[in-house]
């Protein structure tokens with residue numbers, strides 16, 4: 124074993140960083156044996172230097188992350204600050220200084236992954252980010268390496284634990300969205316400002332990263348269609364139950380049937396209770412991958428939290444340290460297919476539409492005609508009437524999203540349709 128240690132700069136020592144530092148210290152001997160050289164924590168950059176950080180030598184703490192990165196003797200920079208800046212500049216500087224980088228930063232990678240990969244390549248260094256998608260769950264490495272000889276056609280997953288906790292609560296207790304969110308906040312599953320989670324921004328960043336890797340193409344954050352889950356109601360869950368389904372916020376990345384384009388989207392959807400993703404409870408994450416040769420694969424586990432996320436960071440740290448010792452790099456960017464990303468209108472799926480209608484003869488025929496005129500074929504219809512008003516629940520066969528949009532716009536114009544109570548896509552069948 125090499126005795127000269129590999130030097131690691133830890134940028135950020137919060138929920139994830141403090142666990143990275145702890146595991147690096149407590150498992151130092153095992154990590155050294157697995158890498159073939161000791162790893163030394165050379166410095167820890169934080170914002171608040173006076174905060175007590177258990178197990179970390181106060182001498183290592185600095186508020187000058189840039190000076191730490193530029194020290195000249197750093198082999199690996201672990202970036203767990205989060206956000207776009209200063210993380211982006213720190214990472215690019217790390218490559219310029221000859222260091223490899225491990226990051227957990229989904230927001231930055233979804234936005235600037237291509238430029239960061241290019242910088243890593245230019246300087247012959249690694250950029251690894253297993254922790255950026257689905258926390259502890261090995262997903263990036265299986266897609267990049269284990270499935271490198273296969274053709275992935277679909278990635279369908281629950282990649283945000285906060286929203287899964289809220290939806291699971293609504294499903295099992297009959298609670299409304301606000302009540303379930305309050306409980307998630309009280310238990311620490313939701314942040315004080317939950318927007319990034321509940322509006323699907325966090326899942327969209329992960330979908331962009333996953334789609335790019337799975338289909339070897341470039342998918343930017345703006346390419347991902349995004350709908351949050353704040354409009355999901357207890358009535359939607361009751362409807363889902365009647366269909367033998369539940370509701371999940373899904374990230375769905377698909378290759379088109381002709382293989383010539385891809386799509387990436389995040390939205391709430393009904394999935395059958397028989398689908399493996401339906402049984403993913405609480406704050407857990409799971410990702411279902413469908414590939415040509417392997418068939419269906421499911422990856423499941425804790426998608427967040429300090430220690431689980433640190434597990435993924437440490438796995439990357441070991442991998443990039445091994446590469447440093449071998450004077451090599453691991454797999455880099457692989458966006459060679461340059462497949463275009465299609466718009467949401469071209470996505471083909473099934474729909475569950477709930478309408479408030481007048482309870483009088485001929486309404487059903489009128490509604491059915493609108494669906495037929497837009498080329499959307501109806502699978503089932505359920506009607507419930509009371510005191511001159513009725514609700515009509517229509518489940519369609521597979522149709523393009525644009526056709527469904529046209530149907531709904533036309534339905535809203537009918538005098539007999541009082542309102543469109545909900546529209547939900549049905550996936551996983």
Ligand SMILES: NC(=O)c1ccc[n+]([C@@H]2O[C@H](COP(=O)([O-])OP(=O)(O)OC[C@H]3O[C@@H](n4cnc5c(N)ncnc54)[C@H](OP(=O)(O)O)[C@@H]3O)[C@@H](O)[C@H]2O)c1
Nearest residue numbers: 135136137138139168169170171203204205227228427428
């Ligand atoms: N938390 C999770 O479960 C989880 C899961 C997957 C991925 N991630 C990703 O991991 C990253 C870190 O998340 P986290 O939850 O650990 O965040 P966090 O608890 O807020 O920690 C952020 C750390 O960065 C430090 N920091 C902030 N600005 C800085 C600056 N300008 N210079 C130096 N240090 C600075 C903070 O210093 P102070 O300690 O002084 O405030 C803190 O130590 C994010 O990219 C996040 O998306 C997190």
